[in-house]
Amino acid sequence: MKMSEIRELTDDELRQKVDDLREELFNLRFQNARNRLENPLKLRFIRKDIARILTLLTERSKNRD
Numbered sequence: 001m002k003m004s005e006i007r008e009l010t011d012d013e014l015r016q017k018v019d020d021l022r023e024e025l026f027n028l029r030f031q032n033a034r035n036r037l038e039n040p041l042k043l044r045f046i047r048k049d050i051a052r053i054l055t056l057l058t059e060r061s062k063n064r065d
Contacts, residue, residue, distance in 0.1 A: 001049050006056055014053050021050050 009017065025046045031037040 018053050021046050
């Protein structure tokens with residue numbers, strides 16, 4: 001996901017997206033452990049997406065104060 005796409009979402013949508021990505025990351029880690037993961041780089045992309053979203057949520061919460 002690009003930051004421009006992430007910035008368009010509301011805080012609630014972002015929190016839901018983080019939950020979904022964390023669940024997907026959990027499942028991909030199991031697949032990776034069983035050597036059934038087709039694209040191991042997907043783990044990296046999901047971790048970075050989670051970090052981007054959490055960074056934006058932190059930024060928004062600091063701006064409200």
